[in-house]
Amino acid sequence: MAHARPARRRAGGVRGSGRSRAAVQGAPGAGMKLLSYAGGFGRVEDGAVVPMGDDLAGFLATGAVQTGAPVPLASVHLWAPVPRPGKVICVGLNYRDHAEESGQPIPDEPVLFAKFANSVTGPGETIVVPPAVEQPDYEAELGVVIGREAHRVDERTALEHVAGYTCVNDVSARDLQFRSSQWLLGKAIDGFLPMGPWLVTSDEIPDPQTLRIRCEVDGETVQDSSTAQMIFGVAELIAFVTRTISLEPGDVIATGTPPGVGMARTPPRWLRDGDEVTVDIERVGALTNAVRMDAPMGGTG
Known part of the structure; x- marks a missing residue:
């Protein structure tokens, strides 16, 4: 809810x-x-x-x-703040501790991948995990919504192109994600990008690098960090992306997740049927979604 x-x-x-x-x-x-x-x-x-x-x-x-x-x-039944974004640019390994827990080197420049509008779902909607996925994972992230066209912008003025901020859960299928060097298959799954519950305009958050970001699964805190720990801040990300990719109003940047993801735990903590996941970001809000493991066609569970 x-x-x-x-x-x-x-x-x-x-x-x-x-x-x-x-x-x-x-x-x-x-x-x-x-x-x-x-x-x-x-x-x-x-x-x-x-x-x-x-x-x-x-x-x-x-x-x-x-x-x-x-x-x-x-x-009122809330939708995602941007139900059909033109582009969703995601950033991998953007918290130093998360890169380390993932066994990956600290990147020299942002690691980018994409999700699409099919992945976007709203607050209170159910995350439906398809039968092909056995290792669904959570990722609490700060979402940046673009409000003004951005093309080759300077880092010093990049935040002027931001409409506001929202909570994002970059749900990931780890078993599919790491089948190859390309993450798309495990990331761009239907409904695997809950977003919301609303958009907080940028005038309320002049510095997006000062926000506490948390994730809870069934009331247990599994991620607790700050956007101050990002390797590449919001302004730097916008400047980097727009060197080659123009951003338009309504486009979204998912800025990466802090440490504490399920795959890094011993044993791994995969999402399971009936779980409730909450992404809570200071001064932005809380986004909660339940998880349902979809049965195979013709199956019973």
């Missing part, structure tokens, strides 16, 4: 293609929190959602608001 914590100015829900504008930059009104949900988009006021239609991109471009009757926040 998603944890609806109070917030000063948060945004959840850039719906549609990755070309939609994700930032709440220039949006009118202090303390605004926008959510994406099954009925469209809206802002949260006093525990209720005030509908604003389904054209968040138009709202961000013009500031025009068409409000409807408020509905209780508890009745």
Whole structure:
């Protein structure tokens, strides 16, 4: 279940293609929190959602608001802040201790791979593990949502292109991931990128390298670190990526996970049927998803 914590100015829900504008930059009104949900988009006021239609991109471009009757926040089914990102750039081995626990050398430059929109799922949704996967693992990560087109940007100005931040769980199938030198098969699985519960705008987090990041599995803390421990910070990652890959509003960067993943434990701690996983990032929020092991076709369990 998603944890609806109070917030000063948060945004959840850039719906549609990755070309939609994700930032709440220039949006009118202090303390605004926008959510994406099954009925469209809206802002949260006093525990209720005030509908604003389904054209968040138009709202961000013009500031025009068409409000409807408020509905209780508890009745709203939240989506991922960016349900259909144009690009999801993931960063591997971006915490020194995680690289060491994985038996990998400390990288000299960011290790990048991709996930796709099929992997994205929202808060409270179930992580469905297909029968082909025997070693599903959790990875708590800070997600960066791009709000302004970025092409060959300088590290000093890179954060100006950030719309805001969200929680990400880079669920990974370790048995498939390490079958070859390419990680795609074990990473880009349907529903293996929970994201949410909302997007906290960048004006609330001027320095993304100061956030405590935690992961719990069934109430047990399995990861507990700080984004200060990243090898490559958010600004450096944006500058590195945009040397060759342009980023557009709604694109997401998953910035890597701290130590404590299941594969590094003795014995390994793989996700199992019925587990509940929570990614909790200071000043961002908490993202919770249950795990279900899918039965083979024609099977019973």
